[in-house]
Amino acid sequence: MHPDNVLITFEQEGSRVRAWISASSFPPAASEQGHRYAALTAALRQRGLECTVEYGLSDYIVHAELPDGSSLIISPPQEPPSEHRESPESWIVTRHRSAEPPVYEVVYDSEPDGPDAQHRGSIPNLLTAVDARLDQLGVPPRQEQKRSVMERAAGAVLYRAGFVPAVAFGGAHYYRLPSAMTDPAEQRLAVTRAFGMLQAEGFRLAGDPALLDPGLPAARSHETSLGDRLGHLTESVQAATHTREALAPLSELTAPGDGILRRVVEILDATADWWEGFGEAADHHYANHLRLIAEDLDSYAIRLQAIRNDLADRHTVRPNKNQTQASRTFPSAPTSSRVSAALAPSPSAEQYALPAGPPTESSARAALPPARPSSAPGR
Secondary structure (H helix, E strand, O other): OOHHHEEEEEEEEOOEEEEEEEEOOOOOOOOHHHHHOHHHHHHHHOOOOEEEEEEOOOOEEEEEEOOOOOEEEEEOOOOOOOOOOOOOOOOEEEEEEOOOOOEEEEEEEOOOOOOOHHHOOOHHHHHHHHHHHHHHOOOOOOOOOOOOHHHHHHHHHHHHOOOEEEEOOOOOEEEEOOOOOOOHHHHHHHHHHHHHHHHHOOOEEEEOHHHOOOOOOOOOOOOOOHHHHHHHHHHHHHOOOEHHHHHHHHHHHHOOOOOHHHHHHHHHHHHHHHHHOOOOHHHHHHHHHHHHHHHHHHHHHHHHHHHHHHHHHHOOEOOOOOHHHHOOOOOOOOOOHHHHHHHOOOOOHHHHOOOOOOOOHHHHHHOOOOOOOOOOOOO
């Protein structure tokens, strides 16, 4: 699945701002209306319904055929037409059947004078009401599906932009701005930042333009995260044919003083000290909890150091691994210079020579963030 098969819709309901992630196993719709209603059509198809996007009186509508011969129609305002074509300000859902016995019912109505007016253009609330009615009509439930790689990637971008993951009624995943972030200007800043980061990654986006701050510069391409760079250490272990090669990433993890786990412990301790500064009882509880986690992690780091040392003493070729397996191709990615040195064959005199000059900008970006010197292993 490609990024353009995933749609992220930003919406506001009262003081809350949410980002709704929807994906389709079908190729992305070529038309504007297909993009706008991807979240709705994907949810209906997951319940086994055939649905199409058609033109109504003055705007496009979603039409789904139900097992009992009736039809479900999801529509933005048609008379008068919706003023926010990218993100309708309200919805009406009706069920029709012209054959005997005829059926006409309003399933959901968030127009200003409708019973669901408080939800306005909210897609999650719309889908919750539709799901409840489909359950009553005996439509098979939505099959639990694993989130695709691209859905998780979109979620990771939103997470780094400050959004909080949440699960709606029915198990749908979405992201929201922090509950205490109610200032409209701050919300626009956060949404614009997330919008730019997602757009740089190639995702399709929709939402009310009022949620964006047009004065902010466009975000640059999203750089490779530290987590992604560490993920390539996993690949180097999988390709290893000798204990020396598997040892290098484990050494990065457990190195005394400036290893990855040591730095994580420092982050947790620093966060605990900072959090405790708020002074309330709950803040003291969270700070203590962070310190306990840091202590446990530090203890595990010491145990991992011992395991790493045992692996170093082994110093042998792994059975049933040959050079063909070692040549498997993995995606290229930046690697720490220390890991590169450790993965190299027997060192030569040239490896100990000082560099001729300062590192280039590209090599500086390739290395993991520099660690502050420390002489004390463990805590």
